[in-house]
Amino acid sequence: MNNTKYVFTGSEFHPLYQPSLCFKRVWLAENQPELAADDSAFQDLVLRRGKAIEARHLEELAPYHKPVYPEDDLAAGAEATRALIKCQAPIIYQPIFISPAGFLGIPDLLIFDTDSEKYIVRDVKLATNIYEHPEISLQMGLYQMVASHTLGYKPQLELVTGDGQIQAFQAADGEQTLAEIDSILQLRKQTQAPLEPVGWSKCGPCVFKNVCWDTALEKQDIATVPYVDQGICRALYGLGIVNYTQLSTLGENALADIKRPWGKQMRRVGLAAARKIKLQIKALLSNEQIVATPPSLPPGYQPGTRPVVMFDIENDVFDLDLGVKVYLWGCLLVEDTPTSPQLIVAGEGIDGDKQGWHDFLSYVNDIFHCYGDIPFVHYSPHERTWIKNYIKRYGDVKDTANRLLDNLWDMYPAIEKNLFLPIPSYGLKFVEELVGFQRSQEEFGGLWSIITYDQYINAASKKEADTILKEILTYNSEDLLATLAVYEWLENIVSAGAVGRLSIHVHS
Ligand code: SF4
Numbered sequence: 125m126n127n128t129k130y131v132f133t134g135s136e137f138h139p140l141y142q143p144s145l146c147f148k149r150v151w152l153a154e155n156q157p158e159l160a161a162d163d164s165a166f167q168d169l170v171l172r173r174g175k176a177i178e179a180r181h182l183e184e185l186a187p188y189h190k191p192v193y194p195e196d197d198l199a200a201g202a203e204a205t206r207a208l209i210k211c212q213a214p215i216i217y218q219p220i221f222i223s224p225a226g227f228l229g230i231p232d233l234l235i236f237d238t239d240s241e242k243y244i245v246r247d248v249k250l251a252t253n254i255y256e257h258p259e260i261s262l263q264m265g266l267y268q269m270v271a272s273h274t275l276g277y278k279p280q281l282e283l284v285t286g287d288g289q290i291q292a293f294q295a296a297d298g299e300q301t302l303a304e305i306d307s308i309l310q311l312r313k314q315t316q317a318p319l320e321p322v323g324w325s326k327c328g329p330c331v332f333k334n335v336c337w338d339t340a341l342e343k344q345d346i347a348t349v350p351y352v353d354q355g356i357c358r359a360l361y362g363l364g365i366v367n368y369t370q371l372s373t374l375g376e377n378a379l380a381d382i383k384r385p386w387g388k389q390m391r392r393v394g395l396a397a398a399r400k401i402k403l404q405i406k407a408l409l410s411n412e413q414i415v416a417t418p419p420s421l422p423p424g425y426q427p428g429t430r431p432v433v434m435f436d437i438e439n440d441v442f443d444l445d446l447g448v449k450v451y452l453w454g455c456l457l458v459e460d461t462p463t464s465p466q467l468i469v470a471g472e473g474i475d476g477d478k479q480g481w482h483d484f485l486s487y488v489n490d491i492f493h494c495y496g497d498i499p500f501v502h503y504s505p506h507e508r509t510w511i512k513n514y515i516k517r518y519g520d521v522k523d524t525a526n527r528l529l530d531n532l533w534d535m536y537p538a539i540e541k542n543l544f545l546p547i548p549s550y551g552l553k554f555v556e557e558l559v560g561f562q563r564s565q566e567e568f569g570g571l572w573s574i575i576t577y578d579q580y581i582n583a584a585s586k587k588e589a590d591t592i593l594k595e596i597l598t599y600n601s602e603d604l605l606a607t608l609a610v611y612e613w614l615e616n617i618v619s620a621g622a623v624g625r626l627s628i629h630v631h632s
Pocket residue numbers: 144145146147148149152320321322323326327330331332333334335336337
């Protein structure tokens with residue numbers, strides 16, 4: 125689509141918000157796009173799945189009209205749309221709206237509502253959690269604004285979400301939308317990239333990670349220090365404090381008194397946060413692991429108590445039937461030594477998903493039957509969230525899922541609340557590296573898992589599918605083994621018994 129003569133289109137909010145809010149990404153995408161890493165495999169996946177959801181919805185709606193116009197002549201497309209509206213075509217696919225200010229909007233559908241005798245703007249999205257996507261709200265706000273010029277009224281909005289539901293949608297209002305467009309247009313024109321603190325969850329999935337995050341790590345930028353949040357970071361930058369060494373010279377009380385942006389107000393950093401930051405800086409500068417308070421193990425467990433199960437799941441977040449699907453339930457039973465991992469792969473569609481859940485529960489039930497209530501150790505709240513979601517989706521079997529919820533044990537808070545480690549994030553991948561765990565695969569991670577699973581379900585032959593599945597199973601097995609390595613390291617810290625005092629363990 126040639127949109128160079130248009131001031132703004134609905135998709136241009138995306139770089140500001142995806143995969144995280146970042147003003148610098150808007151500037152880099154406009155001024156130095158050649159620095160972006162190749163994410164074509166992921167973009168291709170998103171496009172294909174988006175088209176598939178749209179095609180499925182269109183099939184349910186058919187027949188529909190589509191404006192006819194010469195390729196690239198969007199003004200003619202807007203005319204053709206007007207003609208279809210004038211004759212009250214019931215369903216118009218990809219209508220074109222151009223506002224007098226030069227804003228372009230091409231929503232997926234315009235549906236004539238016979239009750240109100242007005243059109244509804246409907247768009248199809250892959251996302252299911254639509255209110256967590258400000259770019260969707262702004263894009264729909266833009267569509268509403270540009271459609272109003274043609275229709276003569278403000279149309280209602282609807283979204284078809286990734287799980288096939290149709291929902292009425294409240295978008296950003298015209299004022300908000302225009303303000304955001306203006307700020308993006310101004311940002312793009314700046315001669316230099318805006319100052320933007322990095323952050324692991326912010327930069328990890330961004331195409332410019334190598335540009336910003338890796339450079340910030342090299343410079344020991346304070347933005348790579350856990351607990352130095354974006355507001356604290358901006359306040360410290362303002363005082364000329366940009367690296368670990370400079371931050372280490374600032375006293376705890378002085379740091380606590382610094383005011384940083386907090387919503388629409390300014391708020392003190394406070395003593396609790398200042399203490400954490402100071403300990404974190406100490407760990408980073410000395411490359412030591414600091415045990416601030418003694419961590420604990422699962423209830424009733426001592427170092428070396430067995431059996432225990434390591435637990436990790438893999439999600440497909442763009443499933444065409446379910447929105448989000450757990451496609452792999454991974455467990456590793458550890459008796460005196462680890463047994464073979466139990467890796468349960470869900471089948472296709474809703475039936476396959478349900479079968480995967482039931483197979484998993486059957487395995488968990490066997491474990492409880494053999495060993496009683498033993499802990500299932502996982503890293504982050506993700507696993508608990510999805511057990512609860514699957515109970516809602518398909519129900520429980522013999523109360524196994526609820527019993528599992530009672531026996532889940534999240535290792536992340538046990539580490540993050542008690543220890544200060546010389547790493548820029550407390551995510552599993554950083555902690556496992558710190559404890560010396562090594563993976564066999566060069567490429568891995570949540571995004572890799574989604575793309576590789578997509579290749580698996582679209583493989584051209586069984587042989588190809590089996591080869592790809594082997595890679596996925598290796599990845600999940602290594603996640604389980606990494607969780608075990610971190611658990612054993614935590615057991616050693618508990619054994620060393622740093623009771624009631626600050627002790628420092630030198631990282632070997
Ligand atoms: S790597 Fe981080 S700071 Fe750089 S553009 Fe991406 S999100 Fe923004």
